[in-house]
Structures are given as structure tokens and as C-alpha cells.
Amino acid sequence: MSDARLAELIRVYTPHPELRRPGDDDLVACLRELQTRREQAWQPIASASRDTVTLFWVVPKDANEAPRNTSGDPIVSKHEPYMFRGKFGGWGALSKAVAWRPLLLPPAGETED
Numbered sequence: 001m002s003d004a005r006l007a008e009l010i011r012v013y014t015p016h017p018e019l020r021r022p023g024d025d026d027l028v029a030c031l032r033e034l035q036t037r038r039e040q041a042w043q044p045i046a047s048a049s050r051d052t053v054t055l056f057w058v059v060p061k062d063a064n065e066a067p068r069n070t071s072g073d074p075i076v077s078k079h080e081p082y083m084f085r086g087k088f089g090g091w092g093a094l095s096k097a098v099a100w101r102p103l104l105l106p107p108a109g110e111t112e113d
Contacts, residue, residue: 041101048088048100056084056097067093 042057059081066074077094084091091097 042099043101045097045099048097050088053085053087054103055101056086056088056091057099058082058084058091058095058097061094061096065096 045056048054048056060077060079063074063076066076069075075094077092079095084097085103088097
């Protein structure tokens, strides 16, 4: 389902208060939850913001992508994939980000340091 279709369903199923039918509130709540989950899902790295602090899924570069030493051999890392919180490109030279997702909002009443 496209984002536009999801937004349209929320608009259609959020009728004026005087027109509400039993079950409409539950349907709208489910549609909003689907929209929230979609917005918080992992996204292709090509769509990542370069200026915003987000979560990145970082993996080691393979031998074809890795930098080379003076002998021409690839310098590779054997680290496990990990999540990196920061701006685009902040991970090490032997790694690459393959996906990103927005940071989750803190619980109501909580603030980030």
C-alpha cells in the first residue's frame, strides 16, 4: 500500500464526529499504527539524510570496496554488523551503512540528553 493510499484511508475513515460509526475509531487507530510503523521502518541508504542524526545499519566493506594497503591488498574488518547513531558518514572507513531509520521519539514527558 502506498503512503498516499494510507493517508487517504486515514482521511476517509476519520469522519466528522457526528458521522462516526461503531468501529471507526479502532480502524483509524490501526491505520495510524501502520503509518507510524512504516515511518519507523528501515529505509534504503540512498534515501538517508546527510544532515540529520539517525540510526544506520553498518556492515564491514567487502574486499572489493575496502581501501588497499601499500601492497595492494584490501584492508578489511571482521566486525559484526551494528547500529550507529549519528550523521551520515560517521562510521569507520572499513565499514558502510546499508540502511537507515529515523530515531524513535522519547516517551511522553521524557527528554534526551
